[in-house]
Amino acid sequence: MRSISRSFVLVCLLMAATTVLGQQPGNPPGGNRGSVNVEMFVARLMNFDQNGDGRLSKDEITDPRLQAMLARADADGDGTVSKDELTEMMTKEITARGAAGAGGRGPGGPRGGPGGVGPGGPGFEAPPKVGQILPEFVRDSLELNARQKKMLEALQADVDERLAKILTADQMQQVEAMQRRGPGGPGGPGGPPPDGDRPPRRPGGQPGGPPASE
Amino acid sequence: MSMPLFVPNRRLFLGTLGASLFSVRGLFAEELLRSPALTEGPFYPNKMPLDQDNDLIILGDSTTPAVGEITHLTGRVLSTSGSPVRNATVEIWQCDANAVYLHTADSNRKQDQQDKNFQGFGRFTTGSAGEYRFRTIKPVPYPGRPAPHIHVKVKQGERELLTTQFMIRGHEGNLRDFVFQQLRDPVDRELILVDFKPIAESKFGELAASFDIVLGQTPDEGSTAPGRRVVR
Numbered sequence: 001m002r003s004i005s006r007s008f009v010l011v012c013l014l015m016a017a018t019t020v021l022g023q024q025p026g027n028p029p030g031g032n033r034g035s036v037n038v039e040m041f042v043a044r045l046m047n048f049d050q051n052g053d054g055r056l057s058k059d060e061i062t063d064p065r066l067q068a069m070l071a072r073a074d075a076d077g078d079g080t081v082s083k084d085e086l087t088e089m090m091t092k093e094i095t096a097r098g099a100a101g102a103g104g105r106g107p108g109g110p111r112g113g114p115g116g117v118g119p120g121g122p123g124f125e126a127p128p129k130v131g132q133i134l135p136e137f138v139r140d141s142l143e144l145n146a147r148q149k150k151m152l153e154a155l156q157a158d159v160d161e162r163l164a165k166i167l168t169a170d171q172m173q174q175v176e177a178m179q180r181r182g183p184g185g186p187g188g189p190g191g192p193p194p195d196g197d198r199p200p201r202r203p204g205g206q207p208g209g210p211p212a213s214e
Numbered sequence: 215m216s217m218p219l220f221v222p223n224r225r226l227f228l229g230t231l232g233a234s235l236f237s238v239r240g241l242f243a244e245e246l247l248r249s250p251a252l253t254e255g256p257f258y259p260n261k262m263p264l265d266q267d268n269d270l271i272i273l274g275d276s277t278t279p280a281v282g283e284i285t286h287l288t289g290r291v292l293s294t295s296g297s298p299v300r301n302a303t304v305e306i307w308q309c310d311a312n313a314v315y316l317h318t319a320d321s322n323r324k325q326d327q328q329d330k331n332f333q334g335f336g337r338f339t340t341g342s343a344g345e346y347r348f349r350t351i352k353p354v355p356y357p358g359r360p361a362p363h364i365h366v367k368v369k370q371g372e373r374e375l376l377t378t379q380f381m382i383r384g385h386e387g388n389l390r391d392f393v394f395q396q397l398r399d400p401v402d403r404e405l406i407l408v409d410f411k412p413i414a415e416s417k418f419g420e421l422a423a424s425f426d427i428v429l430g431q432t433p434d435e436g437s438t439a440p441g442r443r444v445v446r
Binding site: 037040041044045062063065066068069089090093094096135 | 245246247296358389398399400401404405426
């Protein structure tokens with residue numbers, strides 16, 4: 001059991017290492033598959049290259065919805081797009097997405113540090129933190145009063161403490177690693193699958209109330 | 215789920231096949247890329263409104279319009295070869311301007327917040343030109359979903375051909391949105407983004423949004439209008 005979780009951590013670390021090595025400095029995590037994917041994405045578009053000259057012209061792009069993108073990729077402005085130009089644009093856009101994914105949370109946001117339950121901020125789109133009783137956006141929408149907030153905090157502290165006792169240090173590390181990877185990563189963490197507009201998990205028709213049993 | 219044994223429309227068949235072979239250069243190239251599917255989410259209406267027409271701004275005989283930026287959403291349903299798909303029912307649903315869905319799991323706990331004049335859901339069945347049109351509001355963010363979006367489902371009879379979401383091109387919330395992020399390919403992202411442009415002659419600041427839906431799945435026999443290939 002121990003060795004399984006250890007090797008899992010190792011895999012995580014390896015993945016993280018590839019991410020760092022495979023990218024230019026400063027690039028955020030989450031885009032490590034970018035290089036592989038970009039090739040695929042570019043190939044999909046190069047499919048439109050009907051005369052096989054390795055460049056895409058306006059006429060060759062039969063899908064009008066892609067014209068704007070092609071215009072963006074045409075770095076030298078010669079009216080056609082080479083595979084290199086396409087690759088560059090794709091890489092840029094994929095990276096930008098990763099950056100925004102990580103940056104949207106703000107520095108030192110709730111996702112990073114354990115226990116950092118920072119209120120507010122635009123950080124509530126992600127799957128809830130493991131062990132978190134009420135995600136930020138649920139708490140926000142419930143508009144808890146001061147007493148409820150206090151009780152919730154106490155309950156959360158209790159849960160955190162007991163969870164830490166149940167899990168081994170390795171497992172805690174795994175959980176943190178998974179959370180750090182966040183929704184930008186492939187498929188997201190092993191938690192509840194992100195499946196759409198996220199209604200509060202236990203919407204419980206009782207706004208304002210602490211998690212009540214029904 | 216049954217696969218049709220006989221495929222009457224060879225071009226459509228090849229188009230669909232092409233979609234699966236997209237990495238093979240030049241072979242079966244598609245004219246149009248299929249619109250990517252996205253999650254239906256939990257709020258497809260569980261209690262259908264009495265009024266299910268394509269005007270989501272006015273409910274029944276009411277004279278009070280919904281709150282929000284009025285948007286004329288139009289477009290066509292097409293096959294990958296560019297043929298209009300007729301007799302396709304386009305359904306849209308979205309939260310109101312106060313971020314409440316027409317679904318009891320959402321609206322029950324937001325009674326006071328809900329815009330009771332917003333229809334929340336509408337449908338429109340395409341004619342031979344494959345066109346659809348709605349009057350609705352410009353979507354707004356929803357808690358947990360920083361990317362404003364309109365849910366879309368395309369059906370033929372009871373057969374579901376596509377479920378996806380439209381999002382606003384250039385909206386700052388897109389890059390933080392986990393559904394948007396599920397689209398790894400920038401091309402796919404391009405295919406679900408819509409421009410919301412002010413209508414110059416509108417006195418009330420109405421918007422126009424145009425969006426074509428391209429189906430990858432072969433629609434039923436005879437549902438595409440022959441000889442009406444759209445090439446632009």
